Amino acid sequence: MKLHFYKYQATGNDFVVMDNREGKLSFTKEQIEKICHRKFGVGADGLMLIEKHPSLNFNLEYFNSDGSQSLCGNGSRAAVHFASQLGLVNGHSTFQAYDGPHSAELLSAGIIRLKMNDVKEIQLIGDDYFLNTGSPHYIRFVDDIKQYPVVEEGRKIRYSNAFKPGGTNVNFVQLLADNTIYVRTYERGVEDETLSCGTGVTAAALAASLKGYSSPVDIKVIGGDLSVEFKSSHSGTFSEIFLVGPAKMVFEGDLEL
Ligand SMILES: N[C@@H](CCC[C@H](N)C(=O)O)C(=O)O
Numbered sequence: 001m002k003l004h005f006y007k008y009q010a011t012g013n014d015f016v017v018m019d020n021r022e023g024k025l026s027f028t029k030e031q032i033e034k035i036c037h038r039k040f041g042v043g044a045d046g047l048m049l050i051e052k053h054p055s056l057n058f059n060l061e062y063f064n065s066d067g068s069q070s071l072c073g074n075g076s077r078a079a080v081h082f083a084s085q086l087g088l089v090n091g092h093s094t095f096q097a098y099d100g101p102h103s104a105e106l107l108s109a110g111i112i113r114l115k116m117n118d119v120k121e122i123q124l125i126g127d128d129y130f131l132n133t134g135s136p137h138y139i140r141f142v143d144d145i146k147q148y149p150v151v152e153e154g155r156k157i158r159y160s161n162a163f164k165p166g167g168t169n170v171n172f173v174q175l176l177a178d179n180t181i182y183v184r185t186y187e188r189g190v191e192d193e194t195l196s197c198g199t200g201v202t203a204a205a206l207a208a209s210l211k212g213y214s215s216p217v218d219i220k221v222i223g224g225d226l227s228v229e230f231k232s233s234h235s236g237t238f239s240e241i242f243l244v245g246p247a248k249m250v251f252e253g254d255l256e257l
Contacts, residue, residue, distance in 0.1 A: 001256070001257045002254050002255070002256055003018065003254065003255050003256075003257060004018070004019075004252070004253075004254055005017065005018050005024070005035075005042060005252065005253060005254070005255055006082060006249055006251075006252045007042060007249070007250045007251050007252065007253075008078035008081070008082065008247060008248065008249055008250060009078075009223070009247070009248055009250055009254070010074035010075070010077050010078045010112075010196065010198070010220060010245065010246065010247035010248070011074060011195065011196035011198075011221055011223040011224035011225070011226055011245055011246065012016060012194070012196045012210020012221070012224060013024075013045050013046075013072075013075070013076075013142075013194050013195060013196045013197060013198065013223065014043070014044045014046075014195075014250075015036045015038075015044050015045065015046050015047065015048050015072075015075050015078050016035055016036065016042050016044045016046075016047045016048070017047075017048045017049075017079065017082050018047075018048070018049050018050070018087050019050055019077065019086060020049040020050060020051045020061070020116070021050065021052050021086075023051065023052070024237070025049055026130040027047070027063070027067075027071055028067075029066070029067030029119075030067075030203060032047050032065070032067040032172060033065065033066060033067060034257070035047055035255065035257070036065035037065075037205050040163070042253075043229045044065060044253055045064070045187065045190050045194050046062060046063055046064050046065055046072055046075055046189075047063045047064055047065070048060060048061065048062050048063070048075050048078070048079055048082075048179070049061040050079060050082060050083060050086070050135030051064070051155060052151060053095065053096050054150050055081045056094040056095050056101060057083060057088050057089045057093045057095055058079075058083050058088050058089075058095045058096075059095065059096045060075075060076060060079045060095050060096065060097045060098075062075050062076075062079075062098060064187070064188070064189025064190055065189065065190050066189050066190070068121050068188075069098055069246050070098055070099075070134070070135040070188075070189065070199075071097050071098045071099040071133075071135050071161055071198050071199055072097075072098075072135070072137075072198065072199065073114060073116065073133070073134065073197070073198020073199040073200075073201075073202060073235075073243045074196055074197065074198035074245075074247070075198070076095075076097055076102060076104070076114050076198070077104070077112035077114050077198065077243065077245060077247045078112075078247040079095065080093050080095070080106060080112050080114065080247070081106065081110060081112060081247040081248070082249070083095070083176075084106050085115035085197035085249065087101070089106070091105060091106055092104075092105055092106075093105075097134070097254075099117055099135075100117055100126050100132040102114060102115055102116070102117070103115045107244075109246070110246050110247060110248055111244060111245065111246050112244070112245070112246070112247055113242050113243075114198070114242065114243045115241070115242055116133055116199075116202055116241040116242065116243055117133075117134060117178045117241075118237065118238060118239045118241065119131055119133060119206060119237065119238040119241065120133065120190065120237050121236060121237070122206060122207060122210065122236060124162065125143070125162075127140075128140045128141075129203075129207040129210070130168070131199075131203050131206060131207070133199040133202040133206070134199050135169060135188075135199040135200075136163070136166065136167075136188075136219075137168065137169050137170075137171055137203035137204075137215075138157050138158075138163075138168045138169065138170045138171065139173055139203055139204055139207040140153075140157075140170070140171070140173070140193075141172075141173050141175060141207075141211070142172050142173065142205075143174065144174070145172060145173070145174035145182045145183075145184055147215065148172050148184065149177040150170075150172055150184045150185075150186055150193045151186060151193050152191060152217075153170070153186075154170035154172070154186020154193065155186060155191075157170045157186075158170055158186060158188055158191075159187050167188045168188060169185060169186065169187050169197060169200055170183070170185070170186040170203075170234025171186075171197070171200045171203060171204050172184050172185075172187045173207070173208065173232075175208065175211060175212070175213070176220070177215045178218070178220070178245065179213055179214060179216075179217055179218060180217070180218040180220065181204055181205065181208050181213065181217060181218075181219055181220070182219075182220045182221070183197075183200060183201045183204045183219055183220070184221070184222065185200040185201075185221075195221060195222040195223030196221040196222065196223040196224065197221075198225070198243050198245075199243075200225070201219045201221060201226050201228060201243070202228050202241060202243050204219070204231075205217035205219060205228035205230065206228075206230060206238050206241070209230070209232055209238075215228070215229045215230045215231070215232075216228060216229040216244070224245070224246065225245065226243065226244060226245035227244045227245070228241065228242065228243055228244070229241070229242040229244065230242070
């Protein structure tokens, strides 16, 4: 079976994207693993299908490279860019994702401003934090982020009893000057460090607000720069959360399954 695909990257988080508006595509876990495999397939952190939705601009089905599903912030930004290339949206868009409906704006120079769903609580676990920004995220603040053993330490927390059976993504965050943070993420479903994680940097920015950082927080990841805007309440909830950053189509082609 020959399938047409588009390859996207959003601050280095990379995705295979397919147009499934005719509803003919569906993949097994093994097929998703093969498409996303960096030696035997196209290679990607995740696979996205853009589908019709009865009332919103489109439906987004997101799969991690192991076939599991969750909300992907960077993937959602890339999907909005792709939907605009397909002519499904013009500037402002609405779509259904894993955690519910979202809206987004396509700003100039391929920057997408994605509205995230409200966050109702941040749990304190020792000196660390846990919250859900559409996907579950554990946050640990560290001093020397560039040297930190992200995969080794991330894997321990991801598979720890506290987060069974679903597991969690794990973010290591260094507080920098000028309201800026550096984030490195171990991603569940990829089971490795990725170059960027949108829901992860969103969680990191909200946790950084508990340490005095204010909206918008500027974020550095291995794959580039992002920012997160939000409003916080005295009761510890967050609303009006936006993830802002670039997404780019890298190439398109046909793959054989
Ligand atoms: N890369 C994503 C997160 C994708 C989902 C995550 N791996 C999970 O399963 O929780 C992002 O940009 O948010």
